[in-house]
Amino acid sequence: MPNESEDIELSEHELREITGYAADCARRVLSLFEQRLPADTRPRDAIDAAHAFARGGRRTGALRQSAWAAYRAAQQAPSPAAADAARAASHAAAAAYLHPKASAHQVKHILGAAAHAARAEELAAAEDQRVPAETLDWARHHAPPAVTAVLGRLPIAPPGGGRVGEFIRDLDAALRT
Secondary structure, eight states: OOOTTSBOOOOHHHHHHHHHHHHHHHHTTHHHHHTTOTTOOHHHHHHHHHHHHHTTOOOOHHHHHHHHHHHHHHHHOSSHHHHHHHHHHHHHHHGGGOOSBOOTHHHHHHHHHHHHHHHHHHHHTTTOTHHHHHHHHHHHHHOOHHHHHHHTTSOOOOSOSHHHHHHHHHHHHHHHO
């Protein structure tokens, strides 16, 4: 395992697969945000921008700005579930900016959309713990080869991060086995 200061290999194809995966995870919970704020398109715009990059689009300032806009939408969301749905969208667009560094923090960039989606669904289901387990299982089964390949080049997910951090560590461990 490389140390935190080393570069890792990260191809453009892998970056696109990871971003597409993150966008798919975020899209699963987009309705939790849109039900509460139907006129606010920032999370949808971030997911659409992530999908456009995944399909071969350019990594532009507009893509980065869509990630920040979805993040701001999360801060303004009227419910915790809607906030985590917007955070999932923000992580999806931000996945296009994964750094080729052997840092445990990069694991959050790869799996953050899936973890926030699981938390959004858990909150929407009144903390029913079966719901995030199903979401994380979906995320594990739908992870493209690039996700597991790049995770294998990184240290394991870092401690902390509350419930979302727990989901990141659970999914990280499941994808590495």
